[in-house]
Amino acid sequence: MIEKRELREDEMDDAPFLGSWKAIYLFVMAFFVVLIGLFYWFTVSYQS
Numbered sequence: 001m002i003e004k005r006e007l008r009e010d011e012m013d014d015a016p017f018l019g020s021w022k023a024i025y026l027f028v029m030a031f032f033v034v035l036i037g038l039f040y041w042f043t044v045s046y047q048s
Helices: 002-012 016-047
Strands: none
Touching: none
16 A cells, blocks of 8 residues: 555656645645644543
8 A cells, every 4th residue: 555655646746836736735634633633632521
């Protein structure tokens, strides 16, 4: 699976704006994952 991801990244590197767009997309997704994780953790800790 890791090799397939590397191949996909190599194909997307042909367009420079795609690389920056992918970086921003991954950053936003990671931010939302952390935000949802913190919200879930606070909700569980508040209930208990």
